[in-house]
Amino acid sequence: MTQTPQLLFKNRRPGETAFLQEYLKTGGYQGLKKALKTLTPAEVVDAVKASGLRGRGGAGFSTGMKWSFFPADQPGEKYLVCNGDEMEPGTYKDRELLMADPHQLVEGMIIAAYALQAPVGYIFIRYAYEQCSKNLERAIAEAKQAGFLGQDILGSNYSLELHVHRSAGRYILGEETALLNGLEGRRPNPRSKPPFPAQRGLFGKPTTVNNVETLANVSHIITGGPEWYANLARSPKGAGTKLFGLSGHLERTECFELPVGIPLREVIEEYGGGVRGGRRFKACLPGGASTPYLTGAHLDVAMDFDPLAEVKSRLGTACVTVFDETTCMVAATLNLNRFFARESCGWCTPCRDGLPLVNWLLEKIERGEGTLEDIEMLKDQQRNISGRAFCALAEGAMGPVGSLLRLFMDEIEDHVRKGRCPLRS
């Protein structure tokens, strides 16, 4: 097992949370001091762009690029919003981060908000993460007390207010425009884009939304420099480290900080301890419930954005869920699709009506009552829903369905031929 530099998890201790004193001991708020005292906001944006940091919430867009679209020079109300609505099945890395070391997010947000010249920031936290909300509230209070947050931070003439917003459950809130509606106290359906949040976001003002892990990386990029950060990755185009939350049929279902570009095989065998009970690997979701399956043929793929796109999947949140040889992939896909159908906000037809139809087809096939026509209809639905919905929820739901059709057609047809699930006795 190669040792990886630990940035985000350097203060992680089992069952404990590092607050200000411990955070300061390991170099906490040095990045903030460097940014505010030696860099202009534009230079911070350039450093983040040069680091190659890509969004850690699933979409993987260049963070520096996203910030460069923001009208930082425009005076008046502007917002930085942290997306902590981590509700994609398989993904629990942000909880681990906030339980271990909440000041990293606070420091990252102050630097990011300085770069964007936003005077107000919100941290949006899902209902189930109450302890994370409390940790953040304490970290914010400590940072204020220490002069890292509030008025005229470190004598820089820059001021920032940070608020924690507690939510009340629903996956769609993770979609950035639905999240903004949720923060405003509106029914959280996604918004039409354009205008993008950088032009018209929270309360109609310019807004940038970034994931917890993305923002937590910012202080490390400023402290260590963009080149150092980029070189932490193992793949040529990758950058930095990544939190990998492991789950499913593995011996060890824990969260690790590993280099971007680490081979999937190493994640599963070295860190996950291999498939549980000595069984064989069948498939995995490489980055949450919306990422297309990978099989044993893909075990040597580098866990990075581009290499995973080349094998028709996505890095997503890099939270890997493994299925062993006994798993019925139709049943697994049905479970995933039920989640997406239930969590659809119902705003648009492909999602509201299409996902229940996909459920109906998968249920029928899994029960052994499916026909070859049902398989054709499933293919049609997958094609028709993908790219035709208002936001990315339905598109994400079709990730597993599309890869089921592409990689496990034999298994689907076996259900139809045998008139039962071939993997259930």
Place this chain on the structure above:
Amino acid sequence: MAELLPQQQVEHFKAKAAAIAHPMELVVDVLRAIQDHHGWVPDEGVELAAKILGTSPLKVEEIATFYDKIYRQPVGKRVIHVCDSICCWTREAEQIYAYLQQKLGIAPGETTADGVFTLLPSCCLGACGKAPALMIGLNTYGHLTREKVDEILAKERSTVKT
């Protein structure tokens, strides 16, 4: 009907709403506070939230019916949310869910006769590394077994005031 929200909290939210430019950003906080105090959010709770925030009950209702952790019907004193998402599914969550139904003598969506527990399915709880998992109130429990479920139910039951 029992008090929806202590007057002191009503005043606190009113003052907060008056001090900010966009009072509706507090709507989830107000609904959660009513639910924490009253157990669930009745129509009168929606009306109270609307009054505090200076908006219409319809605007509040749009929110109250959207989130799955806001209860618009009476529930037991402890609501059990059982995760049925993929990671828990791979680690025998269906059996745990069946055991809970058998042990409590209720189907999903129902409340035990003594009014203590309501059982609901839930999407991912973000406890995938500790699957199978469930949440009661704001407490998450993972690595569930039948024995552990027995202990959790006994512990949660002991915290309920009779």
